[in-house]
Amino acid sequence: MPKQTFRLNGRTVTVDVHPDVRVLWVLRDLLGVTGPKYGCGINVCKACTSHVNGLAFNPCSVRVGDLSPSDEVTTIEGLPDAPDGDGGALHPMQQAWLDRDVAQCGYCQPGQIMAAVALVRKVRREGRSITDADLDGIRNICRCGTYTRIREAIAQGERAM
Numbered sequence: 761m762p763k764q765t766f767r768l769n770g771r772t773v774t775v776d777v778h779p780d781v782r783v784l785w786v787l788r789d790l791l792g793v794t795g796p797k798y799g800c801g802i803n804v805c806k807a808c809t810s811h812v813n814g815l816a817f818n819p820c821s822v823r824v825g826d827l828s829p830s831d832e833v834t835t836i837e838g839l840p841d842a843p844d845g846d847g848g849a850l851h852p853m854q855q856a857w858l859d860r861d862v863a864q865c866g867y868c869q870p871g872q873i874m875a876a877v878a879l880v881r882k883v884r885r886e887g888r889s890i891t892d893a894d895l896d897g898i899r900n901i902c903r904c905g906t907y908t909r910i911r912e913a914i915a916q917g918e919r920a921m
Contacts, residue, residue: 766827768793769838779825784808786824787835795836795870799901806900809871809878810835811842816878836870839877844921853877853917860913864904872900876914880921890918 765774768791775790782801787793787810796819799807803821810819811834812827819833827833834842836854845851850858853873863869875898883890895911902910 762825764824764827765829766824767830767832769834770832770841772829775824777824779823781824783819783822783824783827783833787819787833793835793837797867797870799868799871804901805868805871806875807868807871809874809900811874811878814843814878814881816875834874836874839874842877844877844881851877852920853880853913856913856917856920859916860909862906862909862913864906868900868902872898872902872910875900876910876917877921879914880918890914 761776762779763774764777764779765772773791775786777786777790784796784798787796796808796810799805801820803818806818808818808820809816813832839845839851839854840849841847842851853876857869857873879890879894879898883894895914
């Protein structure tokens with residue numbers, strides 16, 4: 761079996777797996793990283809949202825063979841050590857989620873948080889703050905319907921990042 765190498769949450773990992781296997785299964789089944797959740801497997805629900813090289817991506821729809829050895833995959837587990845985190849127990853966006861009591865069942869929350877952090881980074885690169893239109897563009901599905909609290913937490917997290 762061919763070896764696939766990439767960076768995961770700040771460290772280099774190598775796995776023995778066919779290049780067509782989706783990154784989500786490599787993370788969960790081979791590397792034991794369970795933050796990204798399986799929801800749909802077709803890039804619709806966004807429960808698995810993580811980052812590759814600082815940008816949001818959905819590992820359920822990306823082949824591990826499409827990653828290069830220098831690609832940095834960040835999951836919710838590695839978010840506190842990301843450049844806009846403080847290296848503490850929680851990233852500021854994670855703390856905002858707790859402060860706003862966002863989670864009900866919690867299944868979608870890692871993906872929601874990762875999408876929120878990517879959005880804040882994107883609008884900052886553009887030299888602006890998040891607008892309602894930006895928040896409307898987040899397509900992560902929450903079956904519990906905590907969208908109002910999600911929006912409040914993103915605003916708080918943006919201020920703290």
